[in-house]
Amino acid sequence: MPDSVMQNSFHLDAVPIRLERCGKTFAGGARALEPLDLTIRGGETIVFLGPSGCGKTTTLRIIAGLESPDAGGRVLFGEEDVTALPIERRNVGMVFQSYALFPNMTVTENVAYGLKVRKIARADRARRVEEMLDLMHLGEFAGRRIDQLSGGQRQRVALARALVVRPRVLLLDEPLTALDAKLRDSLRLEIDRLLRGLGITAVYVTHDQGEAMALGDRIVVMAKGRVAQVGTPREIYYQPADGFVADFIGTMNRLGGVSRGGTLSIGSATLPWTGPDGRVELLVRPEDLALAGEADGHLDGTVAAAVFLGDRTRLVVEPADGPALTVDAAGRSELGRGDRVWLRVDPARLLAVP
């Protein structure tokens, strides 16, 4: 199918992007972005992830050329310094949460717009638009008005419109947020397939960690205008740089322990441990806590809630002291509220976070 089209005529240049000391202070004096250094590799899909208001869109708009960084900041596309170029001369593709399709144009006219602006000859234009519509499975909607399309179709038109001009980088700002859950999943898969097939450098902004994990080659976790961590989805998940990242990505449990002379005391258990002596705060994922028997368990507690999720049952366990722990049991587990359980901790899976 279209994969062959993508690999041949539609492979795009992979331009690396470098942000150097790019900060942003808005007119009112509000600091939206602390000076940021970041290199995005050519062909990479990088995801900016963080809660609302943390500066993701601002960073994306600096790359696009819709905002200029504070004095001293530079944006480079490959070797070219584009800091002073307005967006219309940067050759970037943009996809917005609100689709931003031209309501006075049909699907075909929307997709053709960038080519028309570039004065591509009519025949060539028609061929490229058709190719793009086929790639996005939009052929049958070519003549439709925008208000005759569903949300998912609109966003595919927006992708086609952005890609048909062969941009140097594709910038997506929460492109799936306006869609309902089922559509979001299927379009996410399609975007994933597209980005990998095209080999284009892509920057994707989202507040949804699931989307970030599924799409990103690397994830930039942001908090309050700062970069909290840059890493692959695995690195972000298994080696969070700090408590904020740990809590923002997936579910994380916190355990209090005391480290003394090569051992760690948690509850009634003592585990081998290397680290400075003193109280430590430990993080552990639910899947790294195992249910155990009274004999080999390290911690005990009472089930406060059990949620059946099909493939597993998610338990909230309240230990004698300390915060509640989230633990995954088998789907067929019969455990329920009030049951007493014992948990085993694998010291290799414990993270001590500063």
Add this chain to the structure above:
Amino acid sequence: MSACVQDAPLPHRPAVRPPAGPGWTGEPLRLAALLAPAAAVFAAFFLLPLVRLILIGAGGTEGWSAYLTTLADPGHLDSLASTLALSAGVTAVTLAVSTVAGLFLVRNRFPGHALLVALLTFPLAFPGVVIGFMVIMLAGRQGLIGSITQALGGGKLVFAYSMAGLFLGYVYFSIPRVILTVMAAAEKLDPRLEEAARSLGAAPWRVVADVILPALKPALISAGALCFATSMGAFGTAFTLATRINVLPMTIYTEFTLQANIAAAAALSVLLGLITWAALAVARSVAGTSVAAAG
């Protein structure tokens, strides 16, 4: 494919029909009874005078052919043509000035912005006489423009008592309303649309042509139609400036009061009404929104 995602079918529910009762058949009658007073008022104050006007137009010695004779009169035709030209010109200039000014006011904040916008609505409060008075003060024999050109040694420039003065007055009167309409529409523009166009390489003038103007089109059409209709029918300003300005409302007035040619005045009135109504109707169908006549 994502487009095929559908909701699970809803469980079947038996359709519930409202019970057919005796009250239902009486409904249209009751509605008619309720509407009767409104219909009576409508007939008394709208339809009757209109019908009477149309009949008077045909009430002279010539009967219905008076309409044709009135239209064929070179003086009347001339008056009609210059009124149409004036109104079209006023509409074009007003739309151009107001679009630029309205967009500027929405896009730029500066000290005094709110005051300026508030002041803009001021001319709306003036009757035609006052507008005419202001035009005379500006471009009349003792007017500001005349004094300035005289001081510069260029002779006294006076144009208040002509079509040019009327043009100035109508533009002055029309701009506020159109600016306010443009501003209301421009506030609702989606900035993402412009950003999308720019990301595709569109220069600023292209963004205006391809995104902003199409989005403002309904507002511009309805505001333009109102401006046109107002210019077609306005009388006070023309009357204040000079009785010899050859516009249709003045002609009607002259026929009616000075010549006592009531049939011709009525025929011209019907004609004026028809043209203005047609302009509004066309605008309404093009813009797809309701455009109300005013003035």
